[in-house]
Amino acid sequence: MLVCEYASFNSTQLPAQPVFQETNPLLKYIYPDGSHCYRAIHTAHAVFRSEEGKLIARAEKSDQSGMYEFEIIGFEVLEPGVVYE
Numbered sequence: 001m002l003v004c005e006y007a008s009f010n011s012t013q014l015p016a017q018p019v020f021q022e023t024n025p026l027l028k029y030i031y032p033d034g035s036h037c038y039r040a041i042h043t044a045h046a047v048f049r050s051e052e053g054k055l056i057a058r059a060e061k062s063d064q065s066g067m068y069e070f071e072i073i074g075f076e077v078l079e080p081g082v083v084y085e
Helices: none
Strands: 026-030 036-040 044-049 055-060 067-072 074-078
Touching: 026 067
Parallel strands: none
Antiparallel strands: 026 036, 026 074, 044 055, 055 067
16 A cells, blocks of 8 residues: 555545645645555655656655655646546
């Protein structure tokens, strides 16, 4: 099971709808195994292709001690007030 570094829930414990704070958008990272994770957009640093051609996301660690990288197959920017189905 993959767990978001920054979020308080993982892809098996997701609420029916993403939880937004005020007017800040969220990023939905999609992992290679099909699971996903929601992250606050201000924690994102970069999305890039590795030398092997894999899509990699770089984000801030939950304790704000630095960045970490993880493989994804895609991502979405989710706006507050929009119902995604």
